[in-house]
Amino acid sequence: MSHPLDKPVSTTRAVRQYDLYEVWGDTIDARHLILAIVVGAVVSLGAYTIGLWVLSHLVESAQMAKAYAMLFGILGCLGGGAISALLFKPKRNVVEHVADPAFRQQVVNDLLKEYGSLGRLEDTSPEVAAELHELELYELFREAQAKEERDNGVRAETDSSASPNLALNGGRP
Amino acid sequence: MMEGLVYDILIALSLGVFGAVLFAAIGLVSGTDETTTLAPLTMLVVLLGAPPAGILTFFLAGAVAKHMTHAVPTALLGIPGDTSATALIGDANHLRKLGVPHVALRKMISGGAVAALIAVPLAVLFAVLLAPFGDIIKQFAPWVFLCAAITIAYFSAGRWAAVLALIPFVLIIVALQTLTAQYGVKLAVSYFLGIAVAPLITSLFSLLAPQERERMRRSEFRTFSLAPDMKGWSGYFPNPFKVINRRQTRMTAMAASVTSATFVFSPVAMTVIMGELIGARIKQAYDRLTTVITARNGVTESTYIAEALIPLIAFGLPLSPVAAGPAAPLFNAPPRFSVDSATGEVNNLHNFLNNWEFLGYGMLAVIVAVLIAYPFTMNFAHQAASFVSRKISHEAVIATFIGLVLVVGIWEGGLLGLLVIVTVGLLGGFLGRFLGFNIGVQFMGYYTAVLSVPAIVALSS
Numbered sequence: 001m002s003h004p005l006d007k008p009v010s011t012t013r014a015v016r017q018y019d020l021y022e023v024w025g026d027t028i029d030a031r032h033l034i035l036a037i038v039v040g041a042v043v044s045l046g047a048y049t050i051g052l053w054v055l056s057h058l059v060e061s062a063q064m065a066k067a068y069a070m071l072f073g074i075l076g077c078l079g080g081g082a083i084s085a086l087l088f089k090p091k092r093n094v095v096e097h098v099a100d101p102a103f104r105q106q107v108v109n110d111l112l113k114e115y116g117s118l119g120r121l122e123d124t125s126p127e128v129a130a131e132l133h134e135l136e137l138y139e140l141f142r143e144a145q146a147k148e149e150r151d152n153g154v155r156a157e158t159d160s161s162a163s164p165n166l167a168l169n170g171g172r173p
Numbered sequence: 174m175m176e177g178l179v180y181d182i183l184i185a186l187s188l189g190v191f192g193a194v195l196f197a198a199i200g201l202v203s204g205t206d207e208t209t210t211l212a213p214l215t216m217l218v219v220l221l222g223a224p225p226a227g228i229l230t231f232f233l234a235g236a237v238a239k240h241m242t243h244a245v246p247t248a249l250l251g252i253p254g255d256t257s258a259t260a261l262i263g264d265a266n267h268l269r270k271l272g273v274p275h276v277a278l279r280k281m282i283s284g285g286a287v288a289a290l291i292a293v294p295l296a297v298l299f300a301v302l303l304a305p306f307g308d309i310i311k312q313f314a315p316w317v318f319l320c321a322a323i324t325i326a327y328f329s330a331g332r333w334a335a336v337l338a339l340i341p342f343v344l345i346i347v348a349l350q351t352l353t354a355q356y357g358v359k360l361a362v363s364y365f366l367g368i369a370v371a372p373l374i375t376s377l378f379s380l381l382a383p384q385e386r387e388r389m390r391r392s393e394f395r396t397f398s399l400a401p402d403m404k405g406w407s408g409y410f411p412n413p414f415k416v417i418n419r420r421q422t423r424m425t426a427m428a429a430s431v432t433s434a435t436f437v438f439s440p441v442a443m444t445v446i447m448g449e450l451i452g453a454r455i456k457q458a459y460d461r462l463t464t465v466i467t468a469r470n471g472v473t474e475s476t477y478i479a480e481a482l483i484p485l486i487a488f489g490l491p492l493s494p495v496a497a498g499p500a501a502p503l504f505n506a507p508p509r510f511s512v513d514s515a516t517g518e519v520n521n522l523h524n525f526l527n528n529w530e531f532l533g534y535g536m537l538a539v540i541v542a543v544l545i546a547y548p549f550t551m552n553f554a555h556q557a558a559s560f561v562s563r564k565i566s567h568e569a570v571i572a573t574f575i576g577l578v579l580v581v582g583i584w585e586g587g588l589l590g591l592l593v594i595v596t597v598g599l600l601g602g603f604l605g606r607f608l609g610f611n612i613g614v615q616f617m618g619y620y621t622a623v624l625s626v627p628a629i630v631a632l633s634s
Binding site: 020024025027029037040064073079093095103106108112117120124127135 | 220221222275391394418455456559565567572575581
């Protein structure tokens with residue numbers, strides 16, 4: 001609402017010329033999909049039929065000829081897929097970036113919600129602590145842990161007015 | 174004698190290498206479900222006359238390699254690599270947003286390697302323990318399948334809705350079989366493929382319906398953020414036990430052992446449950462997150478191995494969601510392998526390999542897959558994810574699967590085969606979407622129709 005002139009972020013000319021739909025978990029262009037299906041069908045069935053015809057002359061057992069023809073057919077599927085991949089480019093934006101610090105904070109918050117508590121770094125084995133140091137995540141979890149303990153302390157203070165002495169330092173190291 | 178063994182091992186080794194390389198590549202492409210890829214290709218290997226040991230190594234090496242490389246899109250792009258990776262996406266996204274997707278990836282594949290190595294001997298052991306009950310189970314096979322179908326349906330997201338939905342679903346499969354029989358066509362793979370590609374078939378139908386189409390319309394490309402490349406070790410083959418710590422190894426081993434025994438449940442469900450159980454015991458958030466993701470990917474490996482091997486070794490009957498789906502050609506690949514519905518008589522890998530061979534070739538397959546997929550993923554994950562997301566369009570993936578549906582359908586039953594795939598796919602897809610009647614239940618529904626219904630009919634007449 002605060003953006004009255006809201007526009008799609010990346011409506012480049014390239015995107016606008018497509019008729020996009022989400023099918024089976026990813027975006028496709030309707031016209032490209034139809035053409036790809038036709039290519040896939042023609043190449044795979046073509047390979048199978050040719051395989052069956054050629055092999056029925058070469059191989060004596062009709063059963064084996066049919067089994068080998070299926071091999072041709074499956075290679076045809078891959079061929080059809082490869083041709084479609086060459087003809088139709090993916091409709092994806094692939095961005096390569098290093099994780100944002102704000103993202104990291106959000107993950108920590110998500111984990112706190114999901115698990116109920118972040119636990120204590122002091123409880124981990126030296127190997128895990130070393131791994132966290134190496135990945136430069138130790139400080140992130142240490143701060144989050146301290147914050148969680150402070151918050152719990154505050155909550156304990158407001159919750160248990162009956163025993164103020166206990167609540168005052170409750171949860172704090 | 175000796176030469177024969179060396180020959181068998183060489184064939185098994187080369188088919189194992191082939192399976193591992195092929196499925197390591199397929200695993201990189203997200204949306205490639207295990208059943209749609211493993212089942213038809215294993216079927217092909219069976220029908221082309223590969224020796225039993227080679228069939229086993231091809232399937233197992235393929236499954237193990239795929240469940241390692243499926244970590245690449247899951248960890249780096251935030252899209253599940255396949256069905257079993259959906260259970261890992263939450264943990265993987267947390268680690269990705271923390272800026273350490275490489276940690277998620279390495280922990281996942283190291284956990285997978287550890288679990289796969291543990292699962293084979295344990296699965297063989299459990300199978301040997303269960304084998305004495307084999308004769309009884311074979312005798313009551315139709316009823317065992319009925320009970321298994323109801324149990325698996327009840328434990329799916331749909332609960333009682335899924336149990337009740339079994340009735341119309343089974344009825345339709347029986348009806349379709351009666352129909353095709355009139356034309357002298359007997360189908361099996363078509364049903365599996367229909368069930369496995371159901372979400373794609375329903376999506377394409379929805380796209381044709383104006384109202385649904387509007388709901389699916391997008392104004393922009395979908396954005397994926399690809400995690401940057403970070404390499405934290407030297408050499409080509411990092412030691413998995415250095416990537417995951419001792420507790421993570423212990424937890425993964427434990428989860429793999431437990432899930433090697435619970436072979437009748439769906440792999441995705443077991444992956445979720447084991448993650449929750451382990452997570453509840455670890456207090457520190459980062460420690461919990463990394464340990465859970467390690468163990469969970471381990472479970473995707475161990476459930477697949479155990480669910481395929483235990484029923485195969487102990488009974489020769491496809492009595493688990495994996496055995497009934499992706500591993501189905503190991504049990505039933507007419508005319509070479511078969512399961513007789515009336516007598517419970519089986520003629521498949523169960524008869525062709527003994528326990529020691531299952532153990533030996535199983536370990537061979539896992540070791541080959543680990544040696545190929547583990548270092549590949551460790552070293553080239555970023556390049557692979559970048560290539561797949563920038564070069565392989567979703568249209569191309571869909572075209573490949575449509576091709577597969579056409580070829581397999583026409584190959585097995587001509588136009589009738591194709592119609593069965595579409596019918597079963599559309600029905601199964603909507604039942605799955607609206608009732609939580611998932612793919613594992615649908616596979617068991619197929620076996621109920623084939624094995625239990627004739628017994629019920631015989632009993633009531």
